[in-house]
Amino acid sequence: MQPASTGHSSVARPSLVWFREDLRMDDHPALSAAAHAGPVCAVYILETGGDLGRPLGGALKWWLHHSLMRLKADLADHGISLILQQGDPRKLIPALAKDLGATSVHWNRRYYAWSRPVDAGIKAELTGLGLEVGSHKAQVLTEPWEVKTGAGGAFKVFTPFFRAAQPMCDTWAELAASVPPLTGHNAPDIHSDSLEDWNLLPKSPDWSGGLAETWQPGEAGAQKRLTHFIENALLGYGEGRNIPSKPATSCLSPHLHFGEISIRRVWNNARAAMRASPALSHDGQIFLSELGWREFSIQLIYHYEDFPQESWKEAFRSFPWKNDPSAQRAWQSGQTGYPIVDAGMRQLWKTGWMHNRVRMIVASFLVKHLLEDWRVGEAWFWDTLVDADVANNAAGWQWVAGCGADASPYFRIFNPMSQGEKFDPEGHYVRAWVPELAKLPNKYLHRPFECPTETLRLAGVHLGRTYPLPIVNHEKGRKRALDALASLKQHSSGDLV
């Protein structure tokens, strides 16, 4: 194909890289392949249209804006300008390839039910036009179709999945590579939107202050997090990862979601640290298995296309969820009267992230104590998490609700008081996020409604005024959930546990 608008036949024709959830330059198979072929052009498309996936939540939009700004600057350092366009990639990618006179188009694969036919259609069209098309493995260590049961099917349970996947992860991760020297392709006639025009940042009100204080979106921020984690927190991760007041986890989830760091780098660097220091082998293995849960979630949405929006266990699909807007609001705003739940929900609102242990507690509270549909919680997380991820979010919620593939048993109901006392015994986490309770003694911090009146008075706590009374009594809520779930069991075909 000849270039349409550029028309410079003496200049080497470029390869186009379509950036999606891989906003980095290091270990980027699509960028490497394009660089091997010649000069490189880069595009990011803000995909809009009914069948082009779920609209981004507010926190994801904030992150995307900053991440694209970083990527644009990083690519510019190599002479490559990042073209920004908004719309339907089925139209935009072939048109752009034509206008650039590109010889090939490369992207890294995604695994959503909606994106696979889109990619396949674009690939067929470009191939028909005589272009080379490369879709590359980058987002995962194991393709969803690579890890198979003895019978050749997909795994439904994590432990055997990961036993089979881990050696494959090791082999693939070894191949992590830096991108070869790059040559940019000048394309002055090609239209590019301005990032500001996409209005990704919140304006009135601008609620993003806490996000900006907490995060550094972009590849440099991601690499810094990984190095810091391996040097300071990998040792002790197995225990520390359950203590929400400790900076004991990697906080890589938004960086991994946006592909600002390659999963191969994360795996490889952890492995290298484990090889260098045998003392890390126990904690390192636990960290690798968490990365394994990410692989497992991706293969679930690949094999079960309804998984992101439908209870995996059929028995749950007719469950009579309550749908009580005032209970939902109390949960969202951290006003349930259960300090560990409220602390988590406020951490989420302020920083766009919540500790994994607390995600499990708040999710269990919503689904079991309040009998709200897990999708209500999933949607709130989708809007507020900087790491909101179709696969991990649905898998996390379905696990807690008990309706997922490899789920927590339906009768497991987290006790918010004892969870708080076990994982936040000194109350550092609750005091940081629920400051109105800060002066309560540890004994009552996780159960202020049991605190003697005089102790409450001395701590400046007035229940029902400065801090809410519980919106549901724990024992009653627990029994109500067990009864509802038990009746579900009676009417199910036995796929509950």
Ligand SMILES: Cc1cc2nc3c(=O)[nH]c(=O)nc-3n(C[C@H](O)[C@H](O)[C@H](O)COP(=O)(O)OP(=O)(O)OC[C@H]3O[C@@H](n4cnc5c(N)ncnc54)[C@H](O)[C@@H]3O)c2cc1C
């Ligand atoms: C209800 C619920 C909703 C969740 N929603 C999301 C979500 O939208 N996006 C998201 O990335 N994670 C989600 N998780 C999983 C987990 O809570 C986060 O991945 C983790 O807290 C991120 O912090 P980290 O990067 O410090 O994790 P680390 O402990 O440092 O783990 C390293 C990486 O492993 C992966 N990982 C860790 N735990 C899990 C897990 N249980 N499932 C899948 N991958 C995991 C993540 O990519 C994470 O960044 C959810 C969990 C629950 C219970």
